[in-house]
Every structure is written in C-alpha cells, then in structure tokens.
Amino acid sequence: MDFPKKITKQLFKRKNILDEDFYSRDTATVARELLGKVLIIGDEESYCGGFIVEDEAYYGLNDPASHACNGATPRSKIMFEKPGIAYVYFCYGNHYLLNVVTEKPTIPGAVLIRAIEPVFGTGEMIKRRQVKDPERLAKGPGNLTKALGIEKSFNGKNMTDFKDGLFIAGFDISDFNNDSKKNEEIISIFKKYNEIKEISSSSRVGIKQGTESMLRFYIKGSRFVSGKN
DNA sequence: ACCACGATGAACT
DNA sequence: GTTCATCGTGGTC
Numbered sequence: 001m002d003f004p005k006k007i008t009k010q011l012f013k014r015k016n017i018l019d020e021d022f023y024s025r026d027t028a029t030v031a032r033e034l035l036g037k038v039l040i041i042g043d044e045e046s047y048c049g050g051f052i053v054e055d056e057a058y059y060g061l062n063d064p065a066s067h068a069c070n071g072a073t074p075r076s077k078i079m080f081e082k083p084g085i086a087y088v089y090f091c092y093g094n095h096y097l098l099n100v101v102t103e104k105p106t107i108p109g110a111v112l113i114r115a116i117e118p119v120f121g122t123g124e125m126i127k128r129r130q131v132k133d134p135e136r137l138a139k140g141p142g143n144l145t146k147a148l149g150i151e152k153s154f155n156g157k158n159m160t161d162f163k164d165g166l167f168i169a170g171f172d173i174s175d176f177n178n179d180s181k182k183n184e185e186i187i188s189i190f191k192k193y194n195e196i197k198e199i200s201s202s203s204r205v206g207i208k209q210g211t212e213s214m215l216r217f218y219i220k221g222s223r224f225v226s227g228k229n
Numbered sequence: 230a231c232c233a234c235g236a237t238g239a240a241c242t
Numbered sequence: 243g244t245t246c247a248t249c250g251t252g253g254t255c
Contacts, residue, residue, distance in 0.1 A: 056236070065236070067251095075251060092237050093248025099236085112236055142237045206236050 048121030060108035065210030095142030
C-alpha cells in the first residue's frame with residue numbers, strides 16, 4: 001500500500017478502533033464524537049477510507065424519522081441489537097446507506113455516515129465513482145458507500161473488529177511527532193482532524209417527519225460536507 | 230397480495 | 243427550483 005507503515009499500523013491498532021463501549025451510548029453523542037474519526041474498509045494490505053465530516057443520529061420509538069419508530073421489523077431489528085455493528089440498507093432503488101448501531105442492546109439507535117474526506121485509497125474510489133474531484137468523491141451517504149464499495153453484504157458486520165474489514169478508528173497524533181518530510185502532507189490532515197473544531201448541527205436531510213430535531217452534525221466549513229455549503 | 234413511498238443523486242428548467 | 247430512475251420494505255387490505 002502506498003501509505004507509511006506507521007500510519008497503517010496505527011489505524012489497525014486495537015486500542016484505536018472504536019469499541020462497543022464507544023457506541024453503547026446516547027446516539028447524538030456518538031454522532032458528534034464520530035466527526036473527525038477515520039472510516040476504514042479493507043485490510044492492512046489494501047484499504048480505503050477517510051475522515052468522517054458529516055453524520056446523522058436516528059433514535060427509536062420517539063423519532064418519527066427512524067426506521068425503528070414502529071418497533072423492530074425484519075429490516076430495522078438490527079438497530080435494537082449490539083452497538084458497533086453495521087446497519088446497511090438499500091434506499092430509493094439505487095443506493096446503499098451505511099449506519100453504525102448505537103445504544104445498549106434492546107435500545108434502538110444508529111448513526112448514518114453521510115460524508116468523509118477521502119484520504120486512503122482514493123484511486124480505488126475514483127474508479128468506483130467515475131468522479132475525480134476529491135470533494136465530490138464521498139459526499140452524501142449514497143456516494144460514500146459507492147466510493148467505498150459498500151453494499152448489502154456489509155449489513156451486520158462487526159465494526160469493532162478490523163477482521164470484518166469495516167471499522168472506525170481514532171488516532172494519536174503524538175505518534176507522528178518526528179516523522180520524515182515525505183509524510184508531511186498526510187500528517188497535516190491528521191492534525192487538522194485532531195484539532196476539531198467547530199461542530200454545527202442542523203435538521204436531518206431527506207426526511208418528512210422529525211424535521212424539528214437538530215440531529216445532523218457536520219464539521220463547520222468543511223468542503224467535504226454534502227449540501228449547499 | 231397489493232402498492233405507496235423513501236435517511237438519494239443526477240439531470241434537468 | 244423540479245423531475246425522475248429504481249426496488250425493497252412495510253403498512254394496509
């Protein structure tokens with residue numbers, strides 16, 4: 001792979017991979033804290049991914065916009081299960097959308113990942129998307145899954161274990177302290193997301209009910225966030 | 230069994 | 243700003 005070993009090693013390090021305790025909390029809190037974390041698909045030999053810049057929180061019975069608002073159905077039952085598993089569903093006849101399950105088991109919740117700044121394996125993403133502009137590559141939940149090659153077989157994957165090939169990692173910027181100049185560019189991106197940050201919130205996108213809740217979160221000013229600006 | 234509609238995106242006017 | 247492709251899901255009959 002074309003990335004410094006040190007970086008690959010850190011991303012796949014167990015202590016940096018977000019675990020069940022991280023996801024087993026209030027959904028909006030998890031959504032906020034996922035901003036600036038690294039979404040990775042693949043293994044240490046070959047992987048794609050980038051930094052999460054936009055997501056949305058979905059709850060259960062009291063959230064009319066949620067798939068879980070009427071209780072568990074064959075599709076939504078996964079939202080009631082173990083925190084940290086992937087909920088991937090097919091939408092509008094064209095798109096797969098990626099969520100991470102949150103809250104304690106039996107309590108429904110999930111965070112929809114809406115956009116990343118693509119950094120790792122961008123060549124692969126460009127191939128899948130037929131789009132070159134990095135700003136547009138993984139902007140919007142349908143574009144993001146297409147760029148990363150996520151489809152229905154990813155539903156139910158355990159995102160707290162890199163063995164399932166899909167996870168979200170934090171990182172420790174101090175590990176990159178005395179690195180050579182050739183890694184300067186990529187390390188500056190890690191620094192950028194380490195120092196977040198102003199988080200903005202808004203109404204969620206594409207829903208007709210529950211629009212009063214400000215449950216969409218994004219990094220203010222990021223060019224990789226979907227929508228008008 | 231039926232059918233309206235969507236946690237979208239692209240291509241239009 | 244509007245339209246529309248496309249099909250799985252789930253509420254309704």
